[in-house]
Amino acid sequence: MSLLGLFSQLMAILAALLLAPLLSGWVNQWRARLQNKSAPGLLQPYRVLRKLFHKESVLAEQASMLFRLVPYVSFGCMVLACAIVPTLSTDLPLSPAADAMALVGLFALARVFVSLAAMDVGTAFGGLGARRDMLVGFLAEPALLMVLFCASMISKSTSLTTIVETLAHRELAIYPSLLVAGVAFTMVSLAENARVPVDNPETHLELTMIHEALILEYSGRHLALLEWAASLKLFAYSCIGLALFFPWGVAEADAPLALIMALPVLVIKLAIGGVLLALVETLSAKMRIFRVPEFLATAFLLAVIGLLVNILLGVG
């Protein structure tokens, strides 16, 4: 492990921790603007986090050890996920610890723990939210895996850093399979991050909420950690999307100077992605929960078509 590798790894984690709430704020701001509302400040998520960290954490009487543990588990999973996705540089010492499949597993781990915690205190909303979240999750996971396999087939590796290196630093080629996979990935990430066609991140309406129902019982620093984890998840997904479909600008292992350039490039790419996300959320109507399986099945089938197209048309 080189010193530079360690540095770029730390940079990547720091960037994720600091930029993730900013990304959420940016998306919320654009959403408000596109819907003709007065937009909250860009730094609003940080203010919310600070407020929540200063508040007392209230626990239900029946809450077990698990309930207290889960915010830390979820937060830890998301930080690790952000650490192994190549955001700034492909020289990541933590990256061999987990490849694309383990990354999907990390998301699943966080999801299972949050769902368990939601059921732990035994409120009706918790159980309802947990069931809905598992419904979305078990359909979204295979689709995400297929999308990652599409990229793996091109680069002949499931390691995310190798995928990005292959895609970014070889001669420019147009991969039709990645186009299909990109559509599928967009659908999956909308579902996984509780975005509008599947779930509304701002709603507290009992009939429709999924993600909010899960964390309804949390308060204080626990809630802050979970909110932060949610924005880290959005950040991680955005970075996976950028890494697979727009990998240009990520620094290579032996290019320390490129690391300095990588940060502004990443911020610009994320800013554009955030505006597009807000646009998608504004333009689409929230679908019924029973339409979600159809939506995610479509994503899965599209990813499978991506794989097939890759076999048929070959590389390039």
Place this chain on the structure above:
Amino acid sequence: MTAQYVPQLINLCATVILLLSFAMISQRRIVSLINLFTLQGLALVIASVLLGYATHQNELYVSAALTLVLKVVLIPWLLHTVIRRLNVRWDVETLINIPTTMLVGIALVIFSFSLALPVSQLSKSIAGGSLGIALACVLLSFLMMITRSKAVPQVIGFLSIENGLIFAATTVTNGMPMIVEIGVALDVLVGVLILGVFLFQIREQFDSLDIRHLESLKED
């Protein structure tokens, strides 16, 4: 644009056409169906132009222009007029539920890809690999015609089959003879006109565009 990217761009167009075929299968609303059909025609036009550019065949430009006028402008306009007159713009109809249809669709894609893979290796065309996609589009459009109960989506399915066939002919053999192409184009146009008249007649007879009414021989 360098020459090496042209085959890749044609493959990209092929994938877009396949994607649109799938979107058409999963689409419930007739207006969106027509829009998707228009987009598919547009992708076909782009593919023809690119192939014409790569192989220096001027006939392909003519073919592309013909497709543009017919499939992107004239026929969608005709269809929009028809559904506005018949007042079926927002008709929602499904015979088999959509996920099942899509699963059958993916099986068709696998079938046609495995069928076309050995064949396309014999083709000398730069976009010979797209044969599987063209075949898949034809089969998917068939599937759409089979699973839809209303008349307008069936017409669109028929037109989409024609898109797939033209695409197959263009990519694998670098275009059919001009006279055949013009003949097919006119056939399709006349076909749409006749089918339009049919739609009005079916509507007048049965007060609905559901073709299951056509299954009984006598009125009883």
